[in-house]
Every structure is written in C-alpha cells, then in structure tokens.
Amino acid sequence: MKLYENKEIQIEKFISGGLSNNSYLISNTSTNECLIIDVPDNPRELINKTPRNKFDKTLNQEKIKIAITHGHYDHIEGLDLLSERLGPLDLYIGFADANYLNYPGTVIRLKNQNEINITNIDINLIYTPGHTEGSVCYFIDLDEKKFLFSGDTLFPGGPGKTIDSQNFKKIYESIKNKLYTLPKETIVMPGHGDSTTIKDSLEEFKEFDFKNNVFGDISWKN
Numbered sequence: 001m002k003l004y005e006n007k008e009i010q011i012e013k014f015i016s017g018g019l020s021n022n023s024y025l026i027s028n029t030s031t032n033e034c035l036i037i038d039v040p041d042n043p044r045e046l047i048n049k050t051p052r053n054k055f056d057k058t059l060n061q062e063k064i065k066i067a068i069t070h071g072h073y074d075h076i077e078g079l080d081l082l083s084e085r086l087g088p089l090d091l092y093i094g095f096a097d098a099n100y101l102n103y104p105g106t107v108i109r110l111k112n113q114n115e116i117n118i119t120n121i122d123i124n125l126i127y128t129p130g131h132t133e134g135s136v137c138y139f140i141d142l143d144e145k146k147f148l149f150s151g152d153t154l155f156p157g158g159p160g161k162t163i164d165s166q167n168f169k170k171i172y173e174s175i176k177n178k179l180y181t182l183p184k185e186t187i188v189m190p191g192h193g194d195s196t197t198i199k200d201s202l203e204e205f206k207e208f209d210f211k212n213n214v215f216g217d218i219s220w221k222n
C-alpha cells in the first residue's frame with residue numbers, strides 16, 4: 001500500500017505475519033536505495049517491492065538497509081527469508097534489543113547516535129524504552145510531510161503493552177517527553193494497525209491521569 005510519494009521518495013506499507021504486523025519500505029526512486037522498517041513473518045510482498053539486485057546479492061548490502069523498531073519476534077521473524085533472498089544486509093536496532101537477534105548481516109546497535117542517513121534522508125532516532133528496553137522510533141521530516149515509525153511504543157488510543165509498572169513509567173515518559181514534542185502534524189505509523197497523528201494522540205492523552213502501579217494494555221482514555 002503506497003502511503004506517500006514525492007519526486008524522489010516513496011513510502012509503502014505491508015502487512016504480514018500471524019499478528020498482522022506492519023512493515024514499511026522507504027525508497028529513493030532515483031538511486032534505488034531503500035530502508036526497510038521491521039521484517040515480520042512472510043515478508044514476500046515487501047521483498048518483491050524492494051529494489052534489489054537478484055543476480056549479485058552482494059550489491060544489495062550497499063543499497064538496502066534495515067531498521068528494527070524493537071526485538072520482539074513478530075517484528076523480526078521474516079529476517080531469515082529476507083536475508084536468503086537479498087543476502088546479508090546492515091541492520092540497525094536499539095542496543096538492548098540486539099540480544100533478541102540472530103542475524104547473519106552486520107548488526108549496528110544504536111545507543112547514543114542521533115540519526116542515520118539513508119537514501120539521502122536523515123532518519124532521527126528517538127530512544128523510547130518501555131515496551132522493550134531497546135525500543136527505538138524512527139522520525140523522518142520530508143518538509144511537507146513528517147512520519148514517525150513508532151513500533152509498539154505508540155498506537156492510536158495509547159501506548160504499547162508493558163510488562164510491569166516500572167516499564168509503564170518508562171513508556172509513559174518516553175512518549176510524553178520525546179514523542180509528544182514532535183510537530184503536531186507528524187503521522188504516526190505503528191507496528192500494527194492504523195496510523196494516527198501526534199495531534200490526535202495528544203488529544204487522547206489530555207484525559208490520562210498517570211498512576212504509579214499500572215501496566216499492561218493501557219489506554220489513554222481509561
């Protein structure tokens with residue numbers, strides 16, 4: 001599904017895997033460079049749409065990069081098939097979440113770095129611990145449109161699931177102090193389901209009253 005297109009950049013969304021995960025492909029149509037965000041199970045459509053060299057897979061490493069929002073299995077399950085088809089690639093993931101991986105390409109563990117540059121786009125890294133310790137959101141500003149790939153950190157209606165109250169405090173602070181400072185028109189593209197905007201999400205958040213002892217599936221409108 002095509003989400004956005006300008007003269008140079010195209011963003012597509014794919015849904016696959018048992019938990020209906022989203023993956024995203026940001027590609028530069030003039031250079032054929034691209035960034036894949038998350039690789040759920042059965043990523044056949046994603047692979048088919050990725051501009052790649054079928055005859056010499058070693059050429060793919062320079063043009064195609066992978067960014068993972070967090071290490072939960074449903075966001076990385078398709079990596080085996082992807083590396084079989086495209087060869088080993090460079091993969092970015094939050095430092096702590098790299099432990100979930102067993103990947104044959106180059107794993108770049110993100111920690112203090114602020115941005116990565118791929119396909120001539122600066123991708124801002126926003127570290128958002130809570131859903132997992134190494135959750136990272138990827139923000140891109142294409143002037144007329146801004147996108148946040150939020151993984152399982154922020155969804156329409158509220159935050160992603162947390163396993164205890166300490167992690168709920170972390171995700172709450174990540175969202176409140178980092179994601180909610182982004183421009184209001186930013187389109188939030190989560191790891192499952194539909195998109196929202198920072199503006200709409202802030203509107204839902206207004207009613208939320210933080211309590212120290214809650215966690216799990218929390219909605220801002222509880």
Ligand SMILES: [Zn+2]
Nearest residue numbers: 070072131152
């Ligand atoms: Zn998750």
